[in-house]
Amino acid sequence: MKINRFWSWLALFFGILYFALPLIGTLEFSLRMRRGEYSLDAYRVVLGDPRFQATFSYSVAMAVATIIVGVLLVVPTAYWVQLKLRRWRPIIEFITLLPLVIPPIVIVFGYIRLYNTSSFLPLTGSAWGTNLLLMFGYVVLALPYMYRAVDTGLRAIDVRTLTEAAESLGAGWLTIMTRVILPNVLVAVLSGAFLTFAIVIGEFVLAALLNRPAFGPYLQLVGANRAYEPAALAVIAFSITWVCMGLIQLVTRFQKHTFAKR
């Protein structure tokens, strides 16, 4: 028993070391821009860079759009699968997992072939068209996470009976969706949303190949040309992801106090 615990602690220790060391190293390095002392100079430079502000707000806007479209797509689909297409569930799940198997580079080359300026739907011909394409690409990348989260949320409630109860009380499809289903899977939707946010903020391949001014390509650009700033940027990007994870934890806990799942 005692020995057992010792090995567990040791494993944990090495695990933490494995993940934490590079981070600590990066953090430490990012603070060394000024010679001989620690300072936040690298952060000041990065945050003051207008390209940082532009690319970051572009990616945030993209993330928000992706989340909205993703929720509108995934929640009704997952709901419908639970309600009427139980037998289809494995197929739908397989489809939602595909983006994990197919590399983004393949997806984006497919997009460029399909929607180039000489195609039936020349989305890449204009900036807004490309933005739209990029956003849909993000929706695809986030699909596995979003679908999982929402599906788990839906499984925790008795979708079918709740729907029927609401129907017998005179509710239509929209009312059921907005007043009964969505509020009960809100936490799941939010965790899906935060994951999506984290993915979109750091995404590189789609944005770079579609040539959009997103945060990911900017990270790469700075990383290739500067010494201390990339480290600061990496720390910032990590913090964003962590804040998202923390928010997921927070909303999950918050729900348990207001209403429990049966």
Added chain:
Amino acid sequence: MAYLEINDLQKDFAGLRVVKNFNLSVERGEFISFLGPSGCGKTTTLRMIAGFEAPSSGMIRIDGRDVVDLKPNQRNIGMVFQAYALFPNMTVDQNVAFGLKVAGRPKAEIDATVKEMLGLIKLDHLGSRYPFQLSGGQQQRVALARALAIKPKVLLLDEPLSALDAKIRVSLREEIRAIQNKLGITTIYVTHDQEEALSMSDRIVVMNEGRAEQIGAPFDIYNRPATRFVASFVGTLNLLRAVVADPTHGMVEIGRAKIDLGRQLPERKAGDPISVALRPEAVSLAAADGRSARLEGKVRDVSFLGSVIRVNVDVGGDRISLDTFNTPSTPPPVVGETAAVNFAPEDVLILDA
């Protein structure tokens, strides 16, 4: 015409007919139970009335209007589910108000109705609780209030008490019946529990394999079961093998004993094997007035149940179970002794062998 009319209702699931030729007329304000074993089609029939399943054929009419083509949310039917199905994100008040809100009623009316409904189920003080803060019995009462708040034409309940423990089941079924009486709402109550059906209903529909085997008042269902299935499913029954001796004079032979039923058996011929069925309470050990029929047997088992003693008597290889009152002055029968079983011929049910 009846308030709720069901004609020749049928339902097929993937080629399997689970509801067959179902006919029923329900008067306004009546309390009807669907009683039958699990899988006999009670829920499916109820769901067709509610609109959650489309009938394969047949007609459903409520208050003179054909509802088969109406969606569930257009039928104005109150539904109570076994699993309560309260909206977890809403308080008790909000749950009860839901149907009225959807219908766009004015706020004052909603508030008044919610108050009235919570009074009806005696949960006035719990309006601001969430479902997870309530016991099962309380949740089901809220579900009832929510269904009643929209003043539905018909109230449907699908085994609403099965998830609750025995004590609450009994008190809640009395409460449901009282509320139903008070509001005079036409009600269909699905259950597999015969005691529930017998104690609550104006009429019972006994269902078996998708068919309505018998429709009648609890008294008739229990005392004059139309089929062997009804007789054996509702209540306990003692079955004795017998043979028709003389159909025109109502003579049957049970073992070596001949019994005069005092009524003709027009559908039977002499020599037909039949089953003679007796309810435990129709049989006694003491010979009393009017119990002219008598069979000899051996006491096999005596169990003391307090105010009642249950005695098992072997009559020609068939078991008869009967209850006698525990009277301190008379000692109970002893296992192994011979006993005479007495009953009135008119209490005898004749069933197919």
